[in-house]
Amino acid sequence: MIKKLYDAIENKNAPIVVGLDPNLKFVPESIKEKAYKEKGETLEGAAKAIWKFNKKLIDNIYDLIPAVKPQSAMYEQYGLPGLKAYKKTIDYCHEKGLIVIGDIKRGDIGSTSEAYAAGHIGKVAVGSSSYMPFNEDMATVNPYLGSDGVLPFIKVCKENDRGIFVLVKTSNPSSGEFQDRIIDGKPLYEHVAGKVEEWGSDNLEGNYSNVGAVVGATYPEQGETLRKLMPHTFILVPGYGAQGATGKDLAGFFDDNKNGAIVNSSRGIIAAHTKEPYKDRYGEDAFADAARAAVLDMIKDINGSIGR
Amino acid sequence: MIKKLYDAIENKNAPIVVGLDPNLKFVPESIKEKAYKEKGETLEGAAKAIWKFNKKLIDNIYDLIPAVKPQSAMYEQYGLPGLKAYKKTIDYCHEKGLIVIGDIKRGDIGSTSEAYAAGHIGKVAVGSSSYMPFNEDMATVNPYLGSDGVLPFIKVCKENDRGIFVLVKTSNPSSGEFQDRIIDGKPLYEHVAGKVEEWGSDNLEGNYSNVGAVVGATYPEQGETLRKLMPHTFILVPGYGAQGATGKDLAGFFDDNKNGAIVNSSRGIIAAHTKEPYKDRYGEDAFADAARAAVLDMIKDINGSIGR
Numbered sequence: 001m002i003k004k005l006y007d008a009i010e011n012k013n014a015p016i017v018v019g020l021d022p023n024l025k026f027v028p029e030s031i032k033e034k035a036y037k038e039k040g041e042t043l044e045g046a047a048k049a050i051w052k053f054n055k056k057l058i059d060n061i062y063d064l065i066p067a068v069k070p071q072s073a074m075y076e077q078y079g080l081p082g083l084k085a086y087k088k089t090i091d092y093c094h095e096k097g098l099i100v101i102g103d104i105k106r107g108d109i110g111s112t113s114e115a116y117a118a119g120h121i122g123k124v125a126v127g128s129s130s131y132m133p134f135n136e137d138m139a140t141v142n143p144y145l146g147s148d149g150v151l152p153f154i155k156v157c158k159e160n161d162r163g164i165f166v167l168v169k170t171s172n173p174s175s176g177e178f179q180d181r182i183i184d185g186k187p188l189y190e191h192v193a194g195k196v197e198e199w200g201s202d203n204l205e206g207n208y209s210n211v212g213a214v215v216g217a218t219y220p221e222q223g224e225t226l227r228k229l230m231p232h233t234f235i236l237v238p239g240y241g242a243q244g245a246t247g248k249d250l251a252g253f254f255d256d257n258k259n260g261a262i263v264n265s266s267r268g269i270i271a272a273h274t275k276e277p278y279k280d281r282y283g284e285d286a287f288a289d290a291a292r293a294a295v296l297d298m299i300k301d302i303n304g305s306i307g308r
Numbered sequence: 309m310i311k312k313l314y315d316a317i318e319n320k321n322a323p324i325v326v327g328l329d330p331n332l333k334f335v336p337e338s339i340k341e342k343a344y345k346e347k348g349e350t351l352e353g354a355a356k357a358i359w360k361f362n363k364k365l366i367d368n369i370y371d372l373i374p375a376v377k378p379q380s381a382m383y384e385q386y387g388l389p390g391l392k393a394y395k396k397t398i399d400y401c402h403e404k405g406l407i408v409i410g411d412i413k414r415g416d417i418g419s420t421s422e423a424y425a426a427g428h429i430g431k432v433a434v435g436s437s438s439y440m441p442f443n444e445d446m447a448t449v450n451p452y453l454g455s456d457g458v459l460p461f462i463k464v465c466k467e468n469d470r471g472i473f474v475l476v477k478t479s480n481p482s483s484g485e486f487q488d489r490i491i492d493g494k495p496l497y498e499h500v501a502g503k504v505e506e507w508g509s510d511n512l513e514g515n516y517s518n519v520g521a522v523v524g525a526t527y528p529e530q531g532e533t534l535r536k537l538m539p540h541t542f543i544l545v546p547g548y549g550a551q552g553a554t555g556k557d558l559a560g561f562f563d564d565n566k567n568g569a570i571v572n573s574s575r576g577i578i579a580a581h582t583k584e585p586y587k588d589r590y591g592e593d594a595f596a597d598a599a600r601a602a603v604l605d606m607i608k609d610i611n612g613s614i615g616r
Contacts, residue, residue: 021420024434039388041435073420077427078434079441080395107450108413109480109546112329112381119385126332126386127349133387142415144452145478146485170453172417176498177454177503183489188496192486200393240415255554 001137001163002212002234003205005099008066009259013308014299017101017236018061018291019266020089021071022050026271028284047081050074053287054089057270058096060288064295067099069236069264070101084178090136101236102136105167107149114152121164122156138163140214140236143192147199152212154199163234165209166199168226171216171239189222193229200232206235208260213252217245217263224252227260235261241268241298247305258308269294309445309471310513310542311513316374318566321616322607325409325544326543326599327574328397329379330358334579336592339364355389355420358382361595362397365578366404368596372603377544377572379544397504398444400530409544410444413475415457422460429472430464444477446471448544451500455525462507462519469544471518474507476500476534479524479547497530501537508540516542516568523561525553525571532560535568543569549576566616577602 009015025033027049029212035049070093075086093100106116120139123130141164153164169179169189179189193213200209209232215223217239227235235253239245240263253261263299272285272294274277282290302308309551317323332340335357343357366376383394401408409554414424428447431438449461449472461472477487477497487497501521508517517540524533525547535543545561548571549555561569579596579601580586610616 034437041437043432043434043439043441044430046434071416071420073414073416073423073424073427076316076431077423077441079427079439080388080392082427082441083391091386094596099451105414105416105450106381108379108381109551112379115379115385117382117391119387124351124354124385126351127344129349131387133351133385133390142413142450142452143603144450144483144486145480146487148480148482167452170417171455172456174454174456178452178500179454181491181496181499183491183496186487188486188491191489195485243417261574 001161002210003159003209005067005163005234006206006208006259007264008099009262012064012066013303014307015254015259015262016065016295016298016302017067017069017262017264018065018269018295019058019069019103020054020270021074021266022053022270023074025051026274030285032280043079043081046078047085050078050082050087051085052082054085055092057291058092060292061098061295062098062141064292064299065098067101067262068093069101069103071103071266089103091136096194100136101165102134102139105140105142107142107145108147110148110152113149115154117156121153121162122160138165140165140167142167143195147195150199154203157210163212165212165236166196167212168196169215169219169222171218171243175216188207189281191231193226196233197230204232208232208251212236213239217249218243220245220249220252224255227253227255237261237263238252247301250302251306258306260266261296263302265298269298284292309465309469310516310518313375313471313517313542313570314514314567316407317570320372321373321611322373323567323570323616324373324603324606324610325377325570325572325601326373326374326577327377327379327411327572327577328362328365329574330361330578331382332357334582335361336595338593351387351389354386355393358386358390359393359396360394363400365595365599366400368600369406369603370406372607373406375409375570376401376413376518377385377409379411379574395442398442408444409445409473410442410447413448413450415450415453418456418460419454421457425461425464429461429470430468446473448473448475450475451503455503458507462511465518466511471520473520473522473544473598474500474504476504476521477523477527477530479526479551479611483524498537501534504541505538512540520544522546525557525561526551528553528557528560535561535563545569545571549573555609557611559614562614566614571610573606577606
């Protein structure tokens with residue numbers, strides 16, 4: 001799977017992923033009105049609105065980008081109808097040839113991680129049949145429970161040619177509270193990074209393994225260190241745009257071929273129509289055009305900064 | 309909410325919670341056959357089988373216990389139909405007067421944790437209406453992202469009289485890999501424990517706060533230390549039964565009133581019919597009777613061990 005992601009970045013010349021984290025706050029009124037008229041001001045109505053919003057976005061940007069990263073929380077908050085929209089979004093992105101990274105941040109004891117892995121990036125058996133319930137290509141995983149919470153995901157990756165990104169150093173302001181604490185002379189996130197390299201060591205496809213890492217763009221120095229500490233680990237980089245990071249922060253996350261990392265922007269793209277410089281140029285109903293402009297600007301910013 | 313849990317334990321004289329983690333492997337053939345006949349060997353068929361299994365279990369044990377802990381992974385692995393069974397299980401447990409602890413182990417950056425909290429233990433707005441999508445009473449939360457991943461859950465707890473249990477020291481074999489690492493002279497899990505007390509300090513209901521902790525029964529010494537370090541923190545204790553811990557390991561998790569902790573057993577109860585001493589006494593179709601006997605034995609074991 002990681003080779004597929006690497007190649008898709010080359011083909012599109014765009015080491016970026018768009019976070020599909022829809023929020024009713026920035027779904028245009030016209031879409032909401034239509035959805036509520038049909039389904040009422042219900043969870044079904046909300047789910048219909050975010051699906052219609054996603055579809056229009058995807059249709060307008062899929063040719064520019066290698067991958068999308070839907071955030072499960074944004075769908076789960078609308079209950080079962082929301083999760084139906086999550087699944088529909090995944091399937092539609094596959095139709096458009098996009099790699100789907102499910103930002104699910106799951107992680108549990110062994111037998112439970114097995115179930116999450118099966119449901120999201122693997123298969124479940126029912127009698128003599130088997131199904132791929134959510135069918136993401138890759139998923140994010142929380143390492144707090146240690147190896148036996150992560151290894152079941154890796155097993156499923158091997159069986160189904162999938163990949164994961166383990167949280168190493170997250171992009172949020174308080175990520176240092178535990179992740180930066182010093183253990184035997186180095187921060188916890190470097191210990192997690194060491195494990196990620198180890199977990200990936202027999203999952204290589206070319207230089208990179210199917211066990212990637214999440215490292216926040218908001219911590220560029222740590223990103224540079226982690227790039228060196230994890231030479232076989234592909235890095236998923238959240239925190240660009242709305243969370244504050246820009247292209248100049250990102251060179252250190254990439255390898256010598258200007259690949260090996262993929263930068264995510266969510267609100268910076270899908271809510272571009274609510275913020276300058278796009279707000280003035282595009283009306284609310286042109287949100288998908290604003291998103292396309294924001295994607296093009298992001299590619300230019302990042303490729304410029306990393307010398308791609 | 310924590311007062312409600314404390315009182316329910318007193319009323320039932322049972323500091324135990326049953327983990328509703330159904331797996332098709334131990335759902336009786338007769339239930340599966342009927343479900344597959346109706347819905348086929350499909351995700352819908354699997355979901356129907358686990359719902360029927362859960363319902364019969366709940367009907368047979370609800371009078372003995374204060375709470376249940378459905379594990380979201382076991383439902384999520386069957387996709388949308390599985391999650392429909394999760395929701396149905398929660399609603400049915402509420403009908404039976406049980407407190408529902410959603411074992412979801414979510415945790416993300418602030419804005420995303422807000423969405424998880426709203427979806428599971430809070431409300432979401434759609435137009436001028438609002439909904440409680442999953443409607444668990446309490447939920448488990450992963451602390452790896454630090455305060456800003458946890459505080460949105462606590463805000464929602466306050467607004468809706470709900471509670472959370474933050475992972476401090478988990479029950480699995482590799483939990484020590486990161487959680488036991490020494491930082492400034494004490495293990496990471498004690499640092500997390502300190503934060504849990506702090507987060508709970510303005511969420512008290514009597515002696516305990518609505519911010520609880522998960523501490524594995526498989527680590528009794530750590531449990532005893534953590535009980536002292538977190539005097540206002542209610543402890544959810546997984547790892548009893550199938551994971552290896554027994555009543556004698558548990559005294560240190562409780563307070564002087566023999567409350568302040570609740571011990572979970574999942575497979576030890578709901579799959580009792582597959583294991584001795586229940587397997588011989590109860591046939592597969594008497595799984596709910598086997599579960600009732602296992603609940604009674606567990607209550608006796610724990611109450612005996614803690615001197616309740």
